[in-house]
Amino acid sequence: MKEKSTKSVKLTKNQSLVLDALIKAGQPSGAYALLDTLGQHGFKAPLQVYRALEQLIDLGLAHRLESLNAFIACSHMSCETSGATAFVICDECETVQEICDDTVSGFLTSLAKKTKMKASKSNIELHGLCNGCADAPNSNN
Numbered sequence: 680m681k682e683k684s685t686k687s688v689k690l691t692k693n694q695s696l697v698l699d700a701l702i703k704a705g706q707p708s709g710a711y712a713l714l715d716t717l718g719q720h721g722f723k724a725p726l727q728v729y730r731a732l733e734q735l736i737d738l739g740l741a742h743r744l745e746s747l748n749a750f751i752a753c754s755h756m757s758c759e760t761s762g763a764t765a766f767v768i769c770d771e772c773e774t775v776q777e778i779c780d781d782t783v784s785g786f787l788t789s790l791a792k793k794t795k796m797k798a799s800k801s802n803i804e805l806h807g808l809c810n811g812c813a814d815a816p817n818s819n820n
């Protein structure tokens with residue numbers, strides 16, 4: 680486990696702007712969608728967004744959803760590591776829930792040890808239907 684240092688970290692202006700946009704979006708956002716929002720703040724190139732995202736991910740403040748090719752703010756703003764994360768993703772309404780459970784990260788860490796693999800990151804993404812969508816009657820209203 681890495682030591683907790685997120686709280687003392689000072690974000691650059693760009694990083695806080697990107698993080699802000701992610702939080703406001705409240706859903707997984709692609710870099711280009713973020714760039715749209717951030718244009719008014721002087722962002723011009725996707726690379727600026729990607730750079731800020733990368734650093735936010737390193738700090739455990741944001742996470743990357745590989746299967747959606749999108750980014751999301753950490754739901755508790757304090758992941759000790761962005762190296763072992765898990766999400767449930769609804770394919771219907773695209774709701775994403777971060778699973779904040781030490782069991783998961785503990786399991787991933789032990790799995791890495793067992794396989795003698797020095798895993799730098801692991802991310803579980805479970806796709807399916809959320810409660811609301813699974814219960815919804817099959818009509819279009």
Ligand SMILES: [Zn+2]
Pocket residue numbers: 739742753754755756757758764777
């Ligand atoms: Zn997190």
Ligand SMILES: [Zn+2]
Pocket residue numbers: 769770771772773774808809810811812813
């Ligand atoms: Zn749903």
